[in-house]
Amino acid sequence: MNAFDFAPLFRTAIxxxxxxxxxxxxxxxxxxxxxxxxxxTGEDSYxxxxxxxxxxxxxxxxxxxxxxxxxSGRVNGEAPKAELLYRGIAGRAFERRxxxxxxxxxxxxxxRNGLLHVGLKRVVPEALKPRRIxxxxxxxxxxxDSAAAVKAA
Numbered sequence: 001m002n003a004f005d006f007a008p009l010f011r012t013a014i015x016x017x018x019x020x021x022x023x024x025x026x027x028x029x030x031x032x033x034x035x036x037x038x039x040x041t042g043e044d045s046y047x048x049x050x051x052x053x054x055x056x057x058x059x060x061x062x063x064x065x066x067x068x069x070x071x072s073g074r075v076n077g078e079a080p081k082a083e084l085l086y087r088g089i090a091g092r093a094f095e096r097r098x099x100x101x102x103x104x105x106x107x108x109x110x111x112r113n114g115l116l117h118v119g120l121k122r123v124v125p126e127a128l129k130p131r132r133i134x135x136x137x138x139x140x141x142x143x144x145d146s147a148a149a150v151k152a153a
Contacts, residue, residue, distance in 0.1 A: 033090060033092070033094055034050050034051050034052055034073075034090075034094055034096070035050070035051045036048060036049060036050040036051070036096070037049045044121055044122040044123075045107075045119070045120065045121045045122075046104075046119075046120040046121070047117055047118065047119055047120065048069070048071075048098065048117070048118040048120065049115055049116065049117050049118075050071060050096070050115070050116045050118075051114060051115060052073055052111070052114060052115070052116045053089050053090075053091070053114040054075070054089055054090075054091040054114075055073045055075070055091075055111075055116075056111070057111050058076075059073055059074055059075060059076060060072070060073045060111065060116060061073075061074075062106070062109050062118060064100070064105075064106045067099060067100045067101070067102065067104075068097055068098070068099060068100065069097070069098040069099075069100055069106065069118070069120075070095065070096070070097050070098075071094075071095075071096045071098075071116070071118070072093075072094065072095040072096070073093060073094050073095075074093050075091050075092065075093060100120070101122070103122050103123055103124050103125070103128075104120055104121070104122050104123075105120070105121055105122075105123050106118060106119070106120055107119035107120065107121050
């Protein structure tokens with residue numbers, strides 16, 4: 001695996017320590033279970049879909065805190081009723097973390113046909129949206145303009 005040294009970039013940058021932490025965390029993470037998709041469903045909406053075969057709604061916990069979405073699954077302790085000759089469906093406990101951009105909120109989650117769908121949306125507060133600023137000033141009046149023309153003549 002390649003190692004990247006971002007120290008030269010951070011010598012002159014202030015306040016980007018969170019970015020360095022994100023890069024380090026992404027490089028360290030190579031977990032592939034459970035598989036997932038991230039889709040852009042609109043201009044400001046996204047959907048995370050995870051394949052969680054064998055898990056029910058009570059086995060999965062979704063937590064959003066500090067720009068991090070944590071999806072974890074714990075299998076209940078039921079033993080299979082028959083002797084298992086081959087296990088192709090993992091069904092093991094998992095924990096996946098996703099870093100969310102600023103102002104991304106979780107709209108809801110749905111579990112159907114072994115797929116967990118988590119709806120995400122960017123909601124920018126009104127105070128942070130661009131706004132047009134009116135320019136105040138005194139509008140010229142005809143009386144002042146005609147008086148100035150008389151003085152000039």
